[in-house]
Amino acid sequence: MSRHTTQTAAAAATADETIQERQADPRRWYALAVFLLPVLLISLNTYMIQVALPSIQSSLQASFSEAQLMVSGFSLSLAVALIVSGKLGDLYGRKRMLLIGVSGFTLMAALGGMASDPALLIALRIVQGIAAACIQPQVLSLMQVGFLPREKGLVFAIYGALIGLGFAFGLILGGILVHWNPFGLGWRTVFYFNVPFGGTVLLLLPFLPEAGTIRRRGRGQSIDWTGALLLTVGLFLLIYPLSEGQKRGWPLWTGGCLAASVLLLLAFITVQIRKRGCPSAPLIDLSIFLRRTFRIGILTVITVYFSMFSFFFILSYYLQFGLHYSMQLTSFAFLPLGCGFFLTSLLSSRIVSRWGITGLKAGALFMGGSTFLLIASLHCGSGQLLNAQAVLILLVYGCGLGMVTTPLANVVLSTVTPEEAGTGSGLFTTFLYLSNSLGVALTGILFTASLGHPLTAAAANDYVQAFSASLTLTGGLAFAAFGLLCLLPGGEANSQD
Template identity: 70%
Template sequence: MPNHPATSLLATEKLEQQVDPRRWYALAVILLPILLNSLNTYMIQVALPSIQKSLNASFSDAQLIVTGFSLSLAVALIVSGKLGDVFGRKRLLLIGVSGFTLMAMLGGLTSNPTLLIVIRIVQGLAAALIQPQVLSMMQINFLPREKGLVFSIYGALMGFGFAFGLILGGILVNWNMFDLGWRTVFFFNVPFGILVLLCLPLLPESHGRRTQSIDWIGTVLIMSGLFLLVYPLSEGQKQGWPNWIWGCLILSLLFLFAFIAVELRKQKRGEAPLVDLTIFKQRLFGVGMASVVLIYLSMFSFFFILTYYLQFGLHFDAQATSLAFLPLGGGFFLTSLLSSRIVSRWGMVVLRIGALVTGICCFLFIVLLHIDAIHLLHMQYIVLLLVYGLGLGLVTTPLTRVVLGTVPMKDAGTGSGLFNTFMYLANSLGVALIGILFAASLRQSLAIAVLSDYVRAFSASLAACGGLALAAFVCLCFLSNRTEKLTESQ
């Protein structure tokens, strides 16, 4: 039976009285750590080939500099969301930003690739304390009608961090201030991190369910399972796929199955599991998370291989690489900013179009490569990358809102942690798997491969990226337009 209009009006007025009138100022503060993390991620994306050359690192080491960060971030995200619910989101933000900034300083000082990988792993753990707290605050502190705008601002900021991070990363490496080269990409984060730390005390503290316990057994199982899955994939190509690699992969499956069994058993006993697996019974959440994995696998893989094709295949410097990424970032920023309005009018069809456009662009890229594999700063590539970015923004930004809109308020930290775990796990798996395909298709080491080798490897990798995006499109076709109405009503 529908609610009486007067009752609904009173409920709305009561809700408006409960929210903090300073929430928009707080939003500006809590988004600063997100910008810090986003800038860091994409600046290092451009600087990665320079880091590899400077430290005489292998292709596998370069992969681990990326996957080590994203994997540690992914495996810690679920529990860090719950830690924020229990111990306070502001406190976790302060700890996370402090650790992130310290690791950035140490990363700029190291000259050993193995040590840099370790530093990036610890930095990922620090970053894991940041993301769920921000998304939880966004879910809790704003009215239902405001969340569309809030998540659009969040997406636009991610788009800005992506576009500006790629440009700034190339400029800093090429600028070579004090002969520091790629190290300036790490040192840049230090004053920015200190600025964020000065602003965070202005936030009020917030908690979720403070009485809930932490499932440490589940945490150890899922962390072990994911580590044993991603690390061997990154090392396998370098080591020649010895038996221990396959042993680790088998162990990873055993750990992950054990994790599922433990979580289901805890839930059956009425105990608090690390992940409420029944959430995947919700059609929206299950299909949405499958779409998240597929589209982010495609996206992060594309970024990684494009960077290596430009800097190793075409011998672009870091600044020219930044310019090549600029139209992509600009398109992503534009549609991220407008996505809330577009989706409110047209519904889920917008996400489907975004995924479809992204996939088609990957295959068109292959066609252009076989026409002109050298001039990636010419108009045809600029337009294609712009359209790719537009499509990417249409699917990724509203997808965040759609998926998180299904999570109950009391479990906002856990839900946001789960969402981000899947996203960053897609980053780790994407770089590891596309690295295997790229290296196998290259058939030569990076140093001695010629342009035709890079075109072959890049084309094979692009086909995989396009296929993943089209698979995301298929998943999104199972969501009806009522999905968007559901998120607006919460």
């Protein structure tokens, strides 16, 4: 490329940035604070419910399976509705979908606090999960299209830090609220906690900008409901058996559900291919996967989050069953993880601006290396995890997690056009939750097989061996994520394809 051509391209880029600067809404930073509050509530809600679950089960006289459905029902409905919600935001307005989502989430929280029947609370949690699915893709889309390219690193850093904050303090806050028992409400406090914050967001949303342009061609389109139905049912039949199969001993119906899900998802792909170029647009333009950065980025998302959720799952199992820690004490073992995640998420924009994709690679290496260090620490420290050495390793793991996961959203979504931001965000979050289910299911199988005994009959050494075997898998996946990151274009994490 000649010097003149380079200068011309640089001048054009500068002019384009100047135009974007003029078009950017000056209220976008105030809007960000409001948009991100529901994300923090969802993150806190996920962990607070886990702490309150024994109290809920006792108060409502619910069975163990009913209590588990109060958690898994929310996650399941959230996971299967994300892509459809993102597409609806692209077509009919992201702020409108956010308003619907926050309204539903807040209302279900208020009704959940009044519930006196386990079946009713399960139903409310399922609807609340659908409402949460209306929130997450819209927030990611508004972050992607509403800010200047040079601002997105900081925006996603704030987003990741809030997720880390919810992870670090959700369990502790839930325990405090239940123990504090204000007004004698007990576990109901964790539901009512969401109501004033959700109400504040609803009051402020009408005064905030849409944050980004939506091409009004969407007004003449309707959503591909055939594709939406195939995708939703297919994802449900995939995620539900993966989530529940481990708890129920993998009965025969789980295999039937998984086979049916494969057929439905193949039918969905066939329908989407046939609808390309037709007046009735597909739910997902599958050509998005032809973009190298998006394709490799999604594979990295699957690998990183598979490793992360597997690590969380087996760590919780080991602490509660192997070491017999209470939920409150378990939350303190997770605290260094959350603090490390929060810290490096806040710093991720500076890390990426200085080292680009290399910062993400370093994060993956920190994750992988610390898992193997933890194995060594277990065998040298009698299997304990609250000594100084283990806490430091968990802190390093959390730091690596923030370094790779927080900028990764920007890497993946940077290749998506503003008109497809909701669809891209829905795909990103769906693969994230799918990795959660896969990680828990497959790691659970490995952990149980390595344990060799029922949970209550296994000895401490059995738990150490099973935990070490499972950590080997999670560490290997972290190193696999490093390999995938090496395939991404170098430079800034927000580089375009």
